Amino acid sequence: MFLLFQKCWSEDGASPCILIETPHKELEPSDPSSFKQYQFKNLFIKASPIPRLSWASSDDVWIKMLNKELKYVHDKSYLQRHPKLQPKMRAILLDWLLEVSEVYSLHRQTAYLAQDYFDRFMLTQENIDKDYLQLIGITALFIASKIEEIYPPKIYEFAYVTDGACDMWDIQRTELHILTALDWNLCPETPISWLKLYVQVEAQKDGENFLEPQFCQETYIQITQLLDLCMMDISSLDYSYSVLAAAAFCHFSTFDVVHKVSGLTWESVFPCYKWMTSFMDTVRSEAKPQLKNFPKVKADDRHNIQTHVAYLELLRKSQERQIDSPECQLSPVAVGKMLTPPSSTEKSANP
Structure with missing residues (x-):
């Protein structure tokens, strides 16, 4: 798929661009039926915030990330396709996957890829029984680790952590099922990848290597803990990953x-x-997360390793706060009247 990037300068100095999907070259223009599946899509977006790169076009990188927001679709309504499942079952599964990720020192991106694979896979299925959730979850993590990790755990290690509930053959069969259902689309931009981009761009200074983290690791892991907690709630699927990170x-x-x-x-x-x-109120009420040391993980990469805390308890507290808050009962129209962004004089950099 080829992409056209066109800058459109406006009077106020903003520079939106147009993201256009173009048809594959092998399609014959004389065949209207084949051309329909590649109809153009226009999306007006801000110019790339990514600084100039020596190894790629920052515009190309930005557009490819935005294009994935259109390609990879998630929706919490999939629970309607699985009458035997409840939102809490998803939370329990994801909490366990985060715990497994920390045990094997897997990266945050690996855990978030597994969450994305699980949610998108469930959107393609019907009437999944709760007894299969652990198998689907550990297989999603197995696939994600092969995508993201340099030295992923072996398949027997993933089978081992299920305590006999799944064997290697179960994981292999489910792996093929998931890959087929997802049509091998395995590279979404997750909330973590968006967050890393945002904090890196904010901290970037002229002349520094954009690939080397410039941001504060301590603040970064506080934000990731908030994202972890939100990810546990199925309502997080109401929002795009870029918006969640923002x-x-x-x-x-x-x-x-x-x-x-x-x-x-x-x-x-x-x-x-x-x-x-x-x-956020729940996270603020807890002790600030601390950078952990992991075997064979360099000090400057510790913030990228997925960690686990008592997320189920934190989720319970957060959801109770939502119920107790009168603002959660407001309609979208009523809330819309409050659209005033916090200014730098009203909001400190840290909670």
């Missing part, structure tokens, strides 16, 4: 900064930011 970052910064690094408007971030407030 809303989480906004809770630790100002909207001026978030707008600069993401190009998102306050109107697009606010609903998620507001929904996330109860989770």
Whole structure:
């Protein structure tokens, strides 16, 4: 698929661009039926916030990331296709996957890929029984580790952590089932990949290597803990991954900064930011997460390793806060009247 990038300068100095999907060369224009499946899509977006790169076009990198937001679709409504399942079952499974990820020192991106694979796979299925959730989850983590990790755990290790519930052959069969259902689309931009981009762009200074982290690791792991907690709630699937990351970052910064690094408007971030407030209140009430040491993990990579805390208990507290908050009962129209972004004078950089 080829992409056209066209800058359209406006009077106020903003520079949106147009993201266009173009048809494959092998398609014959004379065949209208084959051309329909490649109809153009136009999306007006802000210019790339990524600084100039020596190894690639920052515009190309930015557009490819945005294009994945269109390609990879998630939706919490999949529970309607599985009458025997409840949102809490998903939370329990994801909590366990985060725990397994820490045990094997897997990266945060690996855990979030597994979550994405699980949710998108469930969207393609019907009437899955709760007894199969652990097998689907551990297989999703197995696939994600082969995508993301340099030295992924062996398949027998993934079978081992299920304590006899699944064997290697179960995982292999389920792996093929998941890959087929997802049509081998395995490279979404997760909330973690968006967050890393945002915080890196915000911290970037001229002349520094963009691939080397410039941001504060301590603040980064606080934001990731908020994202982890929100990810446990199935309502997080109401929002795009880029918006989830932006809303989480906004809770630790100002909207001026978030707008600069993401190009998102306050109107697009606010609903998620507001929904996330109860989770932020819960995180703020707990002790700040500390960087952990992992065997064979360098000190400057520790922040990228997935960690686990008592997320189920934190989720319970967050959801209770949502129920107790009168603002959670407001309709979208009523909330829309409050669309005023926090200014830098009203909001500190840290909670």
